[in-house]
Amino acid sequence: MRQSFSSAMPETGDTAVLTPVGQAPVAPAPAPAPVALHAVTRVYRSKAGPVTALAGVTASFAAGTFTAVMGPSGSGKSTLLHCAAGLDRPTSGEVILAGTVLRGLSETKLTLLRRRHVGFVFQSFNLLPYLTAGQNVALPLRLAGRRPRRDEISAALAAVGLDGRAGHRPAELSGGQQQRVAIARALVTGPQVIFADEPTGMLDSASGHEVLSLLRRLADQRQATVVMVTHDPAAAARADRVLFLADGRLAGELADPDPRTVADRLAGLTADAGLRAAGERPPGERPPGGRMAQGRAARGLAGAVR
Ligand code: ADP
Ligand code: MG
DSSP: OOSOGGGGSOOSHHHHHHSOTTSOOOOOOOOOOSEEEEEEEEEEEETTEEEEEEEEEEEEEOTTOEEEEEOSTTSSHHHHHHHHTTSSOOSEEEEEETTEEOTTOOHHHHHHHHHHHEEEEOTTOOOOTTSOHHHHHHHHHHHTTOOOOHHHHHHHHHHTTOTTOTTOOGGGSOHHHHHHHHHHHHHTTOOSEEEEESTTTTSOHHHHHHHHHHHHHHHHHHOOEEEEEOSOHHHHTTSSEEEEEETTEEEEEEESOOHHHHHHHHHHHHHHHHHHHTTOOOTTOOOSSSHHHHHHHHHHHHHHHO
């Protein structure tokens, strides 16, 4: 972790005042993580039957940390982000966001909580096509009942390298530029928690690098909690840790990641997912049934190798 955790904790001065005379000062409790998931499961009902997108994920995300989430396509990365951000409701399990348990909150309360604490960069941008870039960026401020100042909108756009584009509509911008407008919109209210779903997927390497530096600075300088889904091992290596997902479950964690190690782990998970999709059992994974099933799985695996 590049940022020491103690700087996110409250000053110790108040605690000392409360300590009875003659007793050692009590260390302050660590600040609770701004985002925590406990045994979160999400099952989608579809025509083809239930789909388990998340199957019991427990994880927490501290202030001032930048986490990358990786895993094969369909492993539940977007669902994890949506549940953690209060955009989707888990089938079971708990999400705690900015000190609030989300279960049971009304849609209105959930919306207000999100508006106050969360910036979300969607995989599909979600820009409003009939508004200009500047108007899109101003939207969260207007929704919060504020009249946006022109200079703060220009500053938000400049921070993602888009100064001078405030008057363009999304259709007049490239995919990468649209993605950067979406990032400016997510950051304009100064949220303490930022979720980004493949924010650099559409960007050329120079603007991708800028966006990653921006996310890094939010964690380091503003003590924000940043959680980013990415397929790119080099992007993931800018984070403090990587969480790997496979089949809706956590499949490992890597602290202080480097691109090589990340790429190797991801390749392993993707190969396993391919085997599972083909009805085979990845090596090292315990078979689900008894001896008969083991025999069938072993024969299947041998067949796949042949
Ligand atoms: P990822 O982002 O890792 O590619 P997702 O979280 O989007 O994965 O999806 C996880 C699984 O849940 C996939 O099998 C996907 O098809 C399924 N899924 C996602 N959203 C829905 C939905 N709204 N209805 C039905 N199935 C869904
Ligand atoms: Mg996704």
